[in-house]
Amino acid sequence: MHVDILELLNFRNYQKLELKLNDKINIFVGENAQGKTNILEAIYFLSSLKSHRTSRDKELIYWNKEKAYIKGEISKNLGQYKIEFLLDINGKKMMKLNGIGVSKSSEILGTLNSVVFSPEDLRLIKDGPAQRRKFIDNELCQIRPKYHYILGQYNKVLMQRNNILKSIYSSPSLKTTLEVFSEQLAEYGSIIIQNRVEFIKKLSLIARLIHRKITDGKEELEVIYKSDVNTNLSQNNIKQELINYYTNGIDEDIKKGFTLKGPHKDDLIIYINGIDVRNFGSQGQQRTAALSLKLSELEIIKSEVGEYPVLLLDDVLSELDPNRQFFLLNSLKDIQTIITCTSTRDIDIKKFGEKSVFEVKKGTVVRLE
Template identity: 65%
Template sequence: MYVRSLELKNYRNYERLNLDLNKGLNIFVGENAQGKTNIVESIYYLSSLRSHRTNRDRELIMWGKDKAYIRADVEKMFGKHTMEFLLSSEGKKAVKIDGVKTSKVSDFLGTVNVVIFSPEDLKLVKEGPAIRRRFIDAELNQIRPKYHHAILQYNHILMQRNNLLKSILKSPSLKMTAEVFSEQLAEYGSFITEARYEFVKKLSLISRLIHRKITNGKEELEIIYKSASGENMDRKSIKDELYKYYTENIMEDAEKGYTLKGPHRDDIIIKINGADARIYGSQGQQRTAALSLKLSELEIIKSEVSEYPVLLLDDVLSELDINRQHFLLDALKEIQTVLTCTSLNDINEFHFENKDVFKVTAGKIEKFNAV
């Protein structure tokens, strides 16, 4: 799949933009704060109905304007689609696919698949569990629309339970009310945990093979899903374990003021040669592991939808050494890639049959043939 054309109106610093992209490598070069990442962000929006930088659509609208518009023509193996998004400063949004308005996110997710790799993703290994949960959730949302619904429902019910927990110590009679949430939390929580576990099994297998290639067989990468739900990862066992916890530990959670157990607390453990990479890995090892994980996303999505997603590389080459740069770019021959950088020096030596270069200056884009 690939994005053939992109149109923006009043989006970030683009008052009006019409852009044609090719199936191969599309390079956007320019100084910082000129609008390169805004292009990447708008394409990411096509897959997720959200930005990778903010949760507020209002920030995507040009200063002083009330609305922003995104339109993209997408070509896939089994057809073409036109996607349109109208964002309002009031927080409302309108979405159309092939001219038909849709209000259900599940009808929209999966129309186009995107993988993004930015400097923030290099923190996948060394930062806390939240960033790794977001990494898993972002991909599962694309390939399993029901997962997105489960996450929304789980988080909503969890917030209700946590709000109630803060009042139980003063009003113990509210304990019975908290028990009402146990069944629903266990139902959605078990679905989320099982889906993540299955995803991580695939991720571990594929990333291990990729990591071996990057390190010339010197390192073995292992990804393990760490859940508080126990060792049995079938859905019934997970649900029983979660339900037992939610019903039997209300007062313990009330003392803390929040729910201590569930998929919102789970993590993945990343090991290199048997050692926890977060604790014992060098910076180079951690970055190689992050690269292996991101490249694995491409293969997992292809296995699910039968074609590669669009890959967005936002100023990430400057964070990788030359060997990792070579491995990354050599892997992109069959994938539409949108790459941002501040200089063309790092990519002049790489040969791509389909390659376009765009100069970005203060929200204006000019195509040229410098490479």
């Protein structure tokens, strides 16, 4: 799949932009703060219905304007699609698919898939568990719209349960309500855990093969989903285990004022040759592992939806040594790739085959070649 045309009105620092993109490689060059990442952000928005940088859509609207518009024309194996968004300053989001208004996110999610790879992703291993959970969730939300819904429900119920935990001292009668929320949380939580476990099993297999290739067979990568519950159980039994946690841990939860266990606390453990790379790996190993995980995402999407997603590489090439750069670029074959960089000197541009190069300056884009 690829994005053929991207149109923006009052999105970030673009008052008006109409871009025709190359099916293969697109390189956006420009100094800092000119609007390179904003372009990737708009494409990411078309696929995920949210920014990868902020949870507040309002920030995406050009300062002092009321509305922002994003349009993408997309080609896939089975045809052409048009996605449009109109964001307004009051937080409203209007969506259209092929010119027809839609109200549910799930009707648009999955039309376009994208994978964004930025310098933060290279720190995926080193960062805290929240980043790794986000990595899994973002992926699952794209390939399974139902997961997107369940995760939203889980977070809503979690917040409600936490609010009750905080106020139960003053109103003990809330205890029955708490039980209702615990049951709901366990229901959504068990679905989340089951989806994540299955996804990580698949990811681990693919990432291991990729990692072997990058390291010339020297390193074996393994990714494990770490949870307080026994993840080998059926969804119903996972649910029961979560309910037990909530029941047995209630005093502790009330003391802390929030829910201490559940999928919102889970993590990934990444091993190289049997050693936990987060604690004992070199920076180089951690980066290679992150690269392997990211590249596996492309393969998983391909296997789930039948086509490669669009790859968004934000300032990441200059952070990779020539070996890893070479491996990455070699893996791109049929994948539409949007690359940003501050200077084409950072990357060996001759290595790219078919490509378009654009210069980005203060919210304007000029095609150079």
